Amino acid sequence: RLNVLISRAKRRCEVYASITDEDIDLERGKGKGVFAFKLFLHYARTGRLSLAQATTREMDSVFEEQVANALIEKGYQVHAQVGIAGFFIDLAIADPERPGRYILGIECDGIAYHSSRSARDRDRLRQAVLEDHGWIIHRIWSPDWFQRPREQLERTIAAIEAARKELDARMELGFQRNRAVNVEVVTVDRGEVTEIGLADVPEDDTTQRAYAEAELKRTGSYELHETPTGVMAGLVEQVVAVEAPVHLDEVVCRIREAWGLQRAGGRIQDAVERGLTIAESRGSVSRKGDFLFKPGATVTLRDRSQVASLGLRKPEMIAMEEIAEGAIEVVASNLGATEDEIVTRVSRMLGFRATSSQLRNAVTAAIVHLTTTGVFSSADGLLIIIEDRQPSEGSSTTHSLPLALQ
Structure with missing residues (x-):
């Protein structure tokens, strides 16, 4: 029971949880117990005993309605009159990727804000309190x-995207500070059974092979769908140069984000x-299917x-060529490996803590492709690289793949 869990400790309460308060969506679970549990986890994480809540209060002005409607048309989730710490924020941008979290608070200031010194002083104090509770505020x-x-x-959309990056950076910084040992919890889905354990995290390996995402700038004042074809080709080339092999959907994502x-x-x-x-x-x-490559470039x-685009973490958005390179690297560096060892290690190298059934497949x-095309062979229960494909001493672990993968 929640009240017993929280109230019986006399000196100190250590919280171990597989979820955080940001994983609890109050839109799906609206009971008082759910809210209390979320508030407790929020307090354990931040030390603040306050939680933002959407209310049924109506917007104060037509001005607020116009701003909200314009942002909704751009695809943002906008909540009006969100209450926290005794204050109400005019508009709040909800984070669709982390239910219960707000990306940015928007304050819609009327003429009275600039004409009245007392109003400005009051709102500055109000903003200071909100920022102390972790909010990022943008004023219009x-x-x-x-x-x-x-x-x-x-300007408001730019502030939203900047706030999103700022909140992600805060979360990552907090994660690094709170991490006691350099290990991570890993899970492997084996159908009827899911294995759970701890694995060491090689610090340098993650940094050296980090996925780089292309950052584009809008070109011209035309709408995206009216962009000249030659200019659009240049944008596609920029993304592919940085991210190849990359799924076409991710190329579209980078380009639309620039607009x-x-x-x-x-x-x-x-x-x-x-x-x-x-x-x-x-x-x-x-182009090979839905994946785009840079001719002559080495696949790694x-x-x-740490990617910003969540689509990059979907197994179906990873080219087989990239996965195959990882498998070759694992086998070459370990002088052979079992299929399970390759699956687990490649999953970690890709940045996944859990090996889902889709990723395993x-x-x-x-x-299977590397085996049938003659890159791998089986010996004494291990998959090994056929001798004429072994790298020479002192060379890198770059391998030429069969034509079907090249």
């Missing part, structure tokens, strides 16, 4: 909005496809544990 003045709505909307868009409709998809066709004709990009396995498919 009504005359600026009504005179230059597009400019103010773009501040949350979704890509059919017209945008078609525009990117046209740009891709031009890039292929130039010889700067090659990359760690996805993806790695197994790469192993």
Whole structure:
């Protein structure tokens, strides 16, 4: 029982949990017990006994409604009059990836804000309290909005994305500070049984093979779907140069993010496809199914544990060529390995703490392909690299793959 768990400790309470308060979605579980448990975990993590809650209060002005509607049209989840620490925030941007967390608080200031010194002083104090509770606040003045709505909307979207990165950085910093030993909990899905254990984390390995995401800048004042095909081809080439091999959906994602868009409709998809066709004709990009490659570039396995785009952590978004390179590296560095050892190690190298059935299937498919195409052979229960493919002494672990993978 929750009250017994929390109230019986006389001196100190140490909390060990497989979830945090940010994993609990109050929209799905609305009972008082759920809220109390979330509040307790929040207090254990932050030391603050307050929690932001969406309310049924109506917006204070047409100004707030216009800002909210404009952000909703851009794909953001907007909650009005969110209460915390006795205050109400005009608009709050909910984080769809972490239920219960708000990315940014938006304060819509009317003319009275700038004309009244007492109002400014009161709001500065209010903002200081909110920031002390972990909020990032962005202010919009009504005359600026009504005179230059597009400019103010773009500034607000930029503030949202900057706040998202700031919150992720805070979480990572807190994780590093609170980590007692350099190990991680790992799980392996074996169908009917899931194995759980601890594994050492090699510090340098993660940094050296970290996945780099392309950062694009918007070019021109035209809408994304109206971007000239030659310019679009250049954008595709920029992403592929940094991230190859990369799934086409991720290329679309990088390009739409440069325009501040949350979704890509059919017209945008078609525009990117046209740009891709031009890039292929130039010889700067090659396409195999839904994956794009940079001709002549070496394929290496990359760690996805710190990526911003969640799509990169889906097994179906990882090219078989990249997984195969990881499998070859594991076998070569260990002078042979079992299939289970390859699956587990490649999963960790990719940045996954848990080996899901989908990820296991993806790695197994790469192993099967390497075996059937003559890269791997089996000896005494171990998969080994056929001798004429072994790297020479002092060389890197880069291997040439069969034509089907190249």
